[in-house]
Structure formats: structure tokens, C-alpha cells
Amino acid sequence: MSQPSPSKDHREVPYYAQDIDFDDLANRDPDWAAITKTGKETKWIDFQNPQILLQLTKSLLKRDFHLALLELPDDRLCPPVPIRWNYVRWIQDLLDTTSDSYSDRYEPERDVLGLDIGVGASAIYPLLATSTRPRWRMAGTDTDQHSLDYARKNVHANELSKRVKLALSTADAPIIPIDKLGVDELDFVMTNPPFYSSKADMQASYGAKTQPPSAICTGSENEMICPGGDVGFVSRIIDESLKLRERVQWFTAMLGLLSSLQQIIAKLKEHNVTNFAVTALQAGHKTKRWAVGWSFQDLRPRNDVTRHGELVHAVLPPPTAQTIDVPLMSKEWAGEKVDQILKDLDMRWQWRPAMSTGVMEARENMWSRAARRKKKFSGSKLGSKQMTMADGGDDESEEEEPVALAVKIVCAKEVVELRWLRGTDYVLFTSFCGMLKTGLASSGDRA
CATH class of the missing domain: 3.40.50.150 (Vaccinia Virus protein VP39)
Known part of the structure; x- marks a missing residue:
């Protein structure tokens, strides 16, 4: 669209992109x-x-x-x-x-x-x-x-x-x-x-x-x-x-x-x-x-x-998005695999299968080998917690924990998009992306 178009409420006026006609x-x-x-x-x-x-x-x-x-x-x-x-x-x-x-x-x-x-x-x-x-x-x-x-x-x-x-x-x-x-x-x-x-x-x-x-x-x-x-x-x-x-x-x-x-x-x-x-x-x-x-x-x-x-x-500032390409991967398979990987981690996670979209929040790096080993020897059970989202969630009574990283994950055919939502540590974001990429790449047959 070359010029903004007037609208009654003016809520979606676009950028001027071209010279004025x-x-x-x-x-x-x-x-x-x-x-x-x-x-x-x-x-x-x-x-x-x-x-x-x-x-x-x-x-x-x-x-x-x-x-x-x-x-x-x-x-x-x-x-x-x-x-x-x-x-x-x-x-x-x-x-x-x-x-x-x-x-x-x-x-x-x-x-x-x-x-x-x-x-x-x-x-x-x-x-x-x-x-x-x-x-x-x-x-x-x-x-x-x-x-x-x-x-x-x-x-x-x-x-x-x-x-x-x-x-x-x-x-x-x-x-x-x-x-x-x-x-x-x-x-x-x-x-x-x-x-x-x-x-x-x-x-x-x-x-x-x-x-x-x-x-x-x-x-x-x-x-x-x-x-x-x-x-x-x-x-x-x-x-x-x-x-x-x-x-x-x-x-x-x-x-x-x-x-x-x-x-x-x-x-x-x-x-x-x-x-x-x-x-x-x-x-x-x-x-x-x-x-x-x-x-x-x-x-x-x-x-x-x-x-x-x-x-x-x-x-340019650090990018707030990464794309994981996995050839021949269906949206349904990707969603199931992502959900499985993140459910096994100690973080807040909500997955919506109908939208092939999920949001995770972590208080620290919970996916490293050191974090997994620490959980294993402490006797604690790994597992995600339900997350309160903007349009509703189950866990309103739970005390809020500090969030070091929040990421939105959207699955589509042959691709998984990761959107950095919250956090101050770019290395932590890229580490999470790397973990998920490895988990998807090491999976078995793809539907």
C-alpha cells in the first residue's frame, strides 16, 4: 500500500511506503x-x-x-x-x-x-x-x-x-x-x-x-x-x-x-x-x-x-527470531515433537495444538546437561508447569517466578519459527534455539 487510507477509527493506518501521488x-x-x-x-x-x-x-x-x-x-x-x-x-x-x-x-x-x-x-x-x-x-x-x-x-x-x-x-x-x-x-x-x-x-x-x-x-x-x-x-x-x-x-x-x-x-x-x-x-x-x-x-x-x-x-540489534528448517516435516509432527521436548523440562509451557503454537517461560537454562543432571540427582521430577496466558490459563494461584527467557514457538510445514518474547540474554535465547533444533533433528520418522 503506497499511502495510508483513511478509516473511521484510524487504528490500522499503514506506513507511508512510496512517494505521494x-x-x-x-x-x-x-x-x-x-x-x-x-x-x-x-x-x-x-x-x-x-x-x-x-x-x-x-x-x-x-x-x-x-x-x-x-x-x-x-x-x-x-x-x-x-x-x-x-x-x-x-x-x-x-x-x-x-x-x-x-x-x-x-x-x-x-x-x-x-x-x-x-x-x-x-x-x-x-x-x-x-x-x-x-x-x-x-x-x-x-x-x-x-x-x-x-x-x-x-x-x-x-x-x-x-x-x-x-x-x-x-x-x-x-x-x-x-x-x-x-x-x-x-x-x-x-x-x-x-x-x-x-x-x-x-x-x-x-x-x-x-x-x-x-x-x-x-x-x-x-x-x-x-x-x-x-x-x-x-x-x-x-x-x-x-x-x-x-x-x-x-x-x-x-x-x-x-x-x-x-x-x-x-x-x-x-x-x-x-x-x-x-x-x-x-x-x-x-x-x-x-x-x-x-x-x-x-x-x-x-x-x-x-x-x-x-x-x-x-x-542492527540482536535478532529476536530464529527459524528451524526440517525438510519433510509436517506441522502436526512438529507440534507433537516440540510439545514432547518441552514437557520434559522444568519450565512454564503452554501448547495449543489447534493453533500449532506454544509459549515457554524459563527462570534459567533448564535444558543444559548440567541442569538435567542437577535435577536427576536432586530427586526432583522434571516437568513443565501450566502457564497463564493473556487469554486465560490454569495457574493463577501459583506465585510468579522471575522469567529469564520467554519464547513463542509456531510450527508450520517444514519449519518451526521461534520468537524471542522476553529476556536480557541473547546467548540464552540462542542456546534454547540450538537445543530445540537438535531435538527436532534427532527425531525419528517424520510424517
Whole structure:
């Protein structure tokens, strides 16, 4: 699907994947048609004209998200919609695939609270987030009162004032003012920080381009420049995240250059942050941006979310999925064999034959030879325990044990898919995958 399609509840708006079809937009939106069409011929679109840029943003927000027209000052950024929506959409995927239910899908009943750092005059991120998810709420901060005044107008115009709260911040205040917000936890933090560290840095960046920018930039200095640029700003967020840790499920940031992404990931690794995700936010063939998210919690995003888009190997986080190929293996045989192997281990395990799907939780490595030997000589009997799942289970009275590893296993013809759900130790995940692969490979006849 090339562009988002409007829907009544906006719950499944897809990523922008291709360039905007301006003729189609003109056919759907009279305001856009009025400035781009003469009769049946589409005129050349002058993206150096700020009014055309503003109308494009307004028309996309109206068509794809049913959002009211924006009011923006002439001296502040007019936000292009596609990449910004892709950033919000990726955060939705991050949260949808890291819930305690292990559902890997959007849960309409889940309440979510996010923070946009540097909300800008448009309040584009809170508007997109809350208009597409009815149970989501947003807080937003900015150090510029002029921008906040317009942001409040845009929130009010879209009747979202009860779900979007904006506040003025200062340069020396915490970037993530969680205590000032009066909350104990946030589900996510997002930011689209200034990319440049100085005017000279910004001019050098423009000078290095082989072609002039396709669209005029109307941003003010405080929107374009900050000490250290995007790397400096996000590094400050990393420092604050090391103190807040699990009070925020996902810290995220957009970055302007691949080199910036590489530097931020290097900093995360320096602090032993192993649960992180990356995405390329390109929408079509022009501007490309990147985003990174990191968490101190142990829920792992789905593999297509944790490594989203076209990315170089150097920035990739550990994969959260493995595939075991066993030629000639039927789905039924695979399910029976997997169930048999895991029932013999001391872990929480629930298997659903009708879905050929199971979820295991283990407090430690219970499949190694040493673990089996220890159980044997201790006189304890090996065996799995029933597990409470999102849609019901048998063992609600049992005391919860710490979970070192959780894995979803899905069996299909000639393949077994393993999805890392929870845990901080990638080696433990790969060890479990290796054990299961060996067990399946050493089996007898395959149906």
C-alpha cells in the first residue's frame, strides 16, 4: 500500500511506503487541487513556496488522519507528514509487540502515555498519536513559548485538549520531566531534535548535497540547532534514561544521519544497553531519516520491528527470531515433537495444538546437561508447569517466578519459527534455539 487510507477509527493506518501521488491527492482534496491544477493538467509544484508546503501538510492530515487544518507561524517548521507518521507508526509497533500479554498485536483497551520532547508549533506527533489510538494520551514539552502557543491552538482545534497536555520547559531542566508531569511511568518518549550543532554545521550539510533541497526550510534557529546537534541531544536523553530506567518502557529518538545513528548505538552499547531497536524512516525516494529505541525492560520487539527498514549491518540489534528448517516435516509432527521436548523440562509451557503454537517461560537454562543432571540427582521430577496466558490459563494461584527467557514457538510445514518474547540474554535465547533444533533433528520418522 503506497499511502495510508483513511478509516473511521484510524487504528490500522499503514506506513507511508512510496512517494505521494499528488494527482490522487488533488482528486481527493479540493484545497490541494486549487493550488496544483489548471483544468485537467497538474502544474509544476513549487516546494520552495512555504504556502504550498503548508497546504500539502494540511491536505495529508485531513485525508489520511481526519485532522483539522494546522495554524503555523511563518517562522517555524512546517512538518512533512510521511516520515513523521512513519516514526509514530513504528512506536506503535514497538509497544504492540512488547506487552505482557505476548499478543504481538494492537490492544485497543491498553492505555498508553507518551512524551514528545520538542513538540513544536504544529504538535504533529501528539496529533498523529492520539488521532490514531483512542486510548493513547500525550504530554509535550518545548522551550519556545511562541511554538507552544500555536501547538495549543492546533490541539484545541482537533478537540484533543483532554488527551494532550503541553508544558513549557527550559534549557537547563531535565529533558524528561517525569516527576514534573506527575506520573510514575511513561510508556514511551519520542523526540525529533535539532540535527545541527551550529550554523556552520548546517551550512556545511547543505553544501555537501549534490542537489539543492527539494523543499524550503522555514525552521527557526532553535528548531534546527542545539549543542552537539542530534547526537548531543540524544546523548543527554541516554544519560537521563540511565537514571529513569524502567520508569519509561521505550526511549526513542529520530536522527538525521546514519553516522548519528551509529554514534548513538555505540553509546548504548558502552552502557550495556542490549534491548534496542532501529528503523529507517524513508517514505519514497527522497528524504531518509533514522530512529532508535531502547529499553531497560526485558520485553523484546518482534524481529521486523526491532530491525525495521533498510539498514546497514553495523547498526542492527540482536535478532529476536530464529527459524528451524526440517525438510519433510509436517506441522502436526512438529507440534507433537516440540510439545514432547518441552514437557520434559522444568519450565512454564503452554501448547495449543489447534493453533500449532506454544509459549515457554524459563527462570534459567533448564535444558543444559548440567541442569538435567542437577535435577536427576536432586530427586526432583522434571516437568513443565501450566502457564497463564493473556487469554486465560490454569495457574493463577501459583506465585510468579522471575522469567529469564520467554519464547513463542509456531510450527508450520517444514519449519518451526521461534520468537524471542522476553529476556536480557541473547546467548540464552540462542542456546534454547540450538537445543530445540537438535531435538527436532534427532527425531525419528517424520510424517
